[in-house]
Amino acid sequence: MTEPNPYQAPDGEPEYQWGPEQPYGYPQSGGPAHAHPPEATLGYGTPGHGTPGYGYPPPAAGWSPTQAAGVPVPAYGPAPGGAPLVGIGDITVLQDSIVTPAGTMPLRGAVWNATDLSRTEESIPAYAIVLAIVFFLACLLGLLFLLIKERKTTGFIQVTVTSGGKHHSTMIPAHSPVAFQHVMSQVNYARSISSM
Structure with missing residues (x-):
């Protein structure tokens, strides 16, 4: 165990730290005890936060899963030419x-x-x-x-x-x-x- 770590960061670079900056569930400084952790600690693909998970297409521009009150929802009708007979x-x-x-x-x-x-x-x-x-x-x-x-x-x-x-x-x-x-x-x- 006297050998140096071969995976150690080169001199001048900060060493990578595993895990979130602040453990999940601990209150942030100045915030209430039930506050959510910062955006960086949320899991990848968490609904409503940041980019979608791997394999899911990005949402279309101007579209959200829920519409605000008074915003018209686009109407989906039958395909051109009508329904198949x-x-x-x-x-x-x-x-x-x-x-x-x-x-x-x-x-x-x-x-x-x-x-x-x-x-x-x-x-x-x-x-x-x-x-x-x-x-x-x-x-x-x-x-x-x-x-x-x-x-x-x-x-x-x-x-x-x-x-x-x-x-x-x-x-x-x-x-x-x-x-x-x-x-x-x-x-x-x-x-x-x-x-x-």
Whole structure:
């Protein structure tokens, strides 16, 4: 312990002291016993004091979480174009326009198409085959397990919209045999409001 401290401040610089200048909870000189410590001793990101905590954006200029009496609060209304009427994949239909990743298209006169690219397969599951073999040895009723069928739908439903010289196509995954009917009902609704 006779070695000098390698982390000691160089000569001429004041040595860094850990902690706040005055311990929290002790009264300040000349102040009441319940006074808050100076601003420097408040924790980083303490609400209402100084800068916000790490990861939080700085408050907008002229904005405060609470407004003084008589100050008008900005009104937030619906987005331009109105509320969404229907959403088909990444296509959103508003009251007067169609919003897609390809851009905004006019709703009036839009041409909608839907194509079913899905298929439903029917097969005997593996557990039914195992049960049929096990119970076939016991009695012939094990063959009834071969009547168990499993349906699996795979593929996509393609929806295209053309309006105002723009074209957009989206693929919606089909997880059940009735997925195409569901998408067609949405497309038919979009067609009906496009013709108004």
